[in-house]
Amino acid sequence: MNRWLPFEWIAAVRFLREGRLQTLFIIGGIAIGVAVIVFMSAMLAGLEANFIKRVLTSQPQIQLLTPDQVARPLRNGNGVIEDAIVQRPSQRVISIDQWPKIRAQMLAMPEITAVSPTISGSALAIRGDASRAVTLSGIEPESYFAIVRVPDYVVAGEPRLSSEDIIIGIELAKDLGAVVGDKLNVQAASGANRVLTVTGLVDLGNKGVNQRAAYVALRTAQSLLGMIGGVTTIDITVQDIYAAEDIAQRIQAANLVKADSWIKTNAQFFVAVRAQETSNTLIRVFVAMSVAFGIAAVLIVSVIQRSKEIGILRAMGTSRGQILRVFLLQGGLLGFIGSLFGAALGAGALIYWHAVQRQADGSELFPLILERRLFIITALLATVTGLLAATAPALRAAKLDPVVAIRG
């Protein structure tokens, strides 16, 4: 008998140990429940982290664009008749008004970490008989690479962009039969064209994007698209990505630009995450409930089986409080021990799933996130669930009339 344990602990542990099979089965049940919760929580956190990582490294968190051009009919003027239908004007590609000033302002804001002016438009990439439509992005490599880690995605060549260079997507390179060092003729809609050397091939993780991506130096794009000195977007990254929408609204209010945050442009993702979280929470609650009912059922049976022993203990001078604690402890212990096995099982399943499940390109589906916090919280919750589940059986045991219990 352990000298450091009080009576209640000794009795609780002995009772659990004596009911071997019952105890083993219920611990198995609890462990499976806990494993499901650990597995699902960790995987969801991993998927979310994966997406956030993409947000952080492959797209600007805020994009400043020229405001939409709208037709503004005169209203209520003398002798003015308003048409019933006002057509939306076609959106010309135009430069952001006074963009260097806006860029300077952005750089002065403490919550903004990087600002990069870019220009984009469509063009044709031609090599021999093959020609493909491309999305031409004119960038300043130093500032743009701080926002989109193009160098990380380079699979051949190097991320170098002088005014005669072009970096293209791997699918586009395949379609044109081009390799690093080849020359491409790039032609804009206006007829302007330039011959550029392929310095790098990038894989941005999406086939459609890889078929159209073409990065050139800002000046090259400006001259091709006929917008000398102009830019169409200003890309921004911020310190706190969750504050992006707030900052975007402030920028939009203060400048003649449209500011789109990643939160707004990825609204669908957030809806999906929220839906997942809701269903995850529901599953967790129901799993916890079924675990709780399991514990309660086992303990109720144990109280009935042991009612004579409880009566004898009461006759010996054991108080109702002591009996209550003996059974509460059993619930707590079951929850705690079950959660230890469950956490190990969940972590094992997660490691296995992580090793087996791959994305189409062979990269991991979700990063393996095994936070200590998750395990501590799960163990705590399981223990509390066990204690709560044990309340009814423990009260029943404490209320047993020793006379009735002993007579059986």
Added chain:
Amino acid sequence: MAEAILRLEKVCKAYNVGLPTETEVLHDIDLEVDRGEFVALIGPSGSGKSTLLNIVGLLDRPTSGRLTIKGHDTASLSDTELTHLRGHTIGFIFQSHLLISAFTAKENVMMPLLVDRGFPSPEIEAQAGRLLDQVGLAKFASHLASNMSGGQQQRVAVARSLAMNPDLVLADEPTGNLDTRSAEAVFELMREVNRRAGTSFLLVTHNLDLARRCDRIIEVVDGRIQR
């Protein structure tokens, strides 16, 4: 005059009080047990012996009348105080389901002390060891209760009932489930404890031979004391 450990004055017990099914099980019981007395309680089944024992053992409260144990009037005590008084002055020996099966013989003997003190200690263990030795079961100390014979279990129960040094031991047919030889051994053991330590015993039994060897016989018939 000897000191009375237990005194019952006009004790009545009725069940379902106030209902049409009200039944009075004990009527006006007057009874006194002195320190060091070994009293047999006999009577046919259903005569109220067990109810009387439960009331004396503070497991049940009388409907009316006065129950005094070691000078404490029990009517004014709360449940917690009754539990405490019971733990410290009364030992129990039951006919069946005697021990707690998850514990060893020695731990069962320790149990009343453990419940009282809260933690195990070397003294408690030593005390339990001495008691087991007294009942001749020292070498069974580490056997699980469920692995012992009926007679052995009952001797462990006797040792357990003595753990708190009680003034009074209540034994409800302690030999009822035992063969003659084991029954004799258990009875002799109780008698010896009674002689040596001066512990009072109130022994419910159907065995008239055993009853005749007690200091006094009380017969209960239909809820009344006959002699």
